[in-house]
Amino acid sequence: MDTLDAAELSPRDLNRRLKELTANGRAEVTILNPGARHNLAVGILKPCTVQFKGSVGYFAASMIDGPEVTIDGNAGWALGENMMGGRIVLTKDAGASLAASMRGGEVIVGGNAGARAGISMKGGTLVIEGNSGFLTGFMMQKGRIIVCGDIGEAVGDSMYEGTIYVGGKIGSLGNDAKLEEATEGELIEIWSVLADNGIDKKPRFRKVVSQKKLYHFDSLERLEMAAV
């Protein structure tokens, strides 16, 4: 196990050291004193574990594919932006644009999320144990967002595909979004996702999906064509 002290390194040097340490596959790295600085642990494409002892700033663990990143603290805007795979666990609150454009993997937030969580999400699972803010799932295209607490206004505005599960109150639905009851099968699946992540809650989730009136889906994607 390696330890890096972020207080002694610039973000660029810290990311370079992380890449070196994780270059040969599995590694365990603990990062001390991240001090809520930006752009930490970005672009790591190998399986490894990275643990931050403290808050991180903007774009933390963005563009990753493979690592398991744990953050004991808060995150600024765009945690896990565009991540392809791997897992991010945040113990406290996330800022705006959480997991923006994420394509795969899991992001687990122990606290609340700010505005535009899961904006333009293209796959994977985003779990928020607390509440989620304004415009959650804005223009979402794939994947699922699970919010155990309350969710703010304009949920799922202009979403194409994907599902937003809400355990608590809903501020309002966004354009072209609709509310549906989750099936028993879905509930069991979502509860098991929570249990797997150590979240001891079983809210009666409702789900927000697209009405599909805003866009016209008259052609299939390449992979969908093959399946037809």
Added chain:
Amino acid sequence: MCGISGIIYKNARQNGQAPVGRDLVRMLDSLAHRGRDSSGVTIAGEDFDGDYIVRMWTDDEDRADVVLARAEEAATRAGCVVTARQSWGGYLRLIVNFEGEVRGLAEATIATDGVELHSIGRVSEVVKDVGTASVLAEKHGVGGLRGTHGIGHVRMATESKVDISHAHPFWAYPFPDVTVVHNGQLTNYHKLKRRYEDHGHRFQTGNDSEVIAVYLADKLARGDALDKALGDSLNDLDGTFTYVVSTEDGLGCAKDQWSAKPLVTMETDEVVAVASEEVALRSVFSEEIDRVEPQQREFMTWTL
């Protein structure tokens, strides 16, 4: 993009002045990546012997002594008794005793060619310059100023020119002690500005943020409480904004309907700090405190 910050020591009136200048410089230093065009602070609640602090500046560097002496003379003619005077570069800071209307004093001062007023305050003053917060610390000694509360800003200019007068904070001419720092762009600035000009207000700059200060000060002068003024501003200001306002005895912040610009806060029994990013709050709190992020259409106020 800009960086904003604010801090208030809630019990400073009982416990004595706090290192507000040091805290603001630290916060602005850690937000330097959000803007390097200019920087500025309001420091409120300093100890000084007089009725008002008057801060002015001239861009006529070669003749600064002459121009500023004229402005001081004009202030004296308007009824000021100067008890202390400091001048450096193009800046002049006066401590004055004055019993008349602040508007009269302000108008007399800016009638002097080449002079711009940065603030008149019963308890506060605005210090601003081009460059980063280290300029404020080195050239203006801001780090050593003690008080009860204050606000700060680092600017990446989008809406108007880069010079000292267009640096934040903006003082709400001619209302003493109301100053604002803003991150964002107002889209109904011209409409609001014209409305206030029709009512006799005079704007000091071409910057959209200045109108927020005038808007809030006008409401406060009409008897509204600070939280009422902030709440109304969410409907009356159009565009993107997160702003922090400093008044004679308090601090407030507000976020627009889109939550477009960031702000996070940390609070203990003694002190509240607000800033664009957590990295700035961490520069003043060493202990682990919960961070609160106001959401869209949210505002918060604190008083001494």
